[in-house]
Amino acid sequence: MSTIMPSEQGPGAGDEEPDSAEPRSGRPGTEPDYRFTLANERTFLAWIRTALALIAGAVAVLHLVPLQWSTGPRLTVGLALTALAMVITVYAPVRWLRVQHAMRRDRPLTTSALPLVTTVGVALVCIAVLAGNFWT
Template sequence: MGPRPGAGAGDDEDAEPDYRFTLANERTFLAWIRTALALIAGAVAVLHLLPLDWRPGLNLAVGTGLAALAIVITVYAPWRWMRVQRAMRRGQSLPVSVLPAITTVGVALVSILVLFGNYWP
């Protein structure tokens, strides 16, 4: 959506985006928050609820990794939401997000710990 009619190229006025795009942006934000909550639930389960027969320190490493990833997502998600909202209001291209890459790498590293952690010397 472009700038409001009558807004000059140098104006910093924001145009109200179509409400459907605003709601879609909000749903994306909430999906990231749900992802962070799921990671926290996994961290609590690994650290406090499941009687895992893992080598010493592995459950701490996995639980801490899950919690750290949840913190990164929780901090980054509202910042991403605001950047996307601002771009829509200004009629700019949407900013690229590194959050999917961060989440993918984080989950992959935790998965490697879970799969191979008991076999390392």
């Protein structure tokens, strides 16, 4: 019994395209391992969940929680949470796209400012909440 080599199989056999340098999207590069693409999507969705949580916090501060604050501190905290949610919502898809392009081109990933912006924003909101509790 002999083994048939791909070159001996005849015309049309084995004509499947290997990972081409041109993905279906028409952009140059190679298809990354699907696990990395899925991880990138999960990270994007985590940022969107964070933005939704911040919006829920803003709604709670502005309308649901019976805080004994004056309108100024309550509005400041609610708007700060909303603004931070907007920044994350706008930047998350940009970051997802940059990572996707870097993976397709086999380039290193750039550092994201989003974790730092989120950390500083949440810290400022925490300070505002503390100030609102002590000085109103």
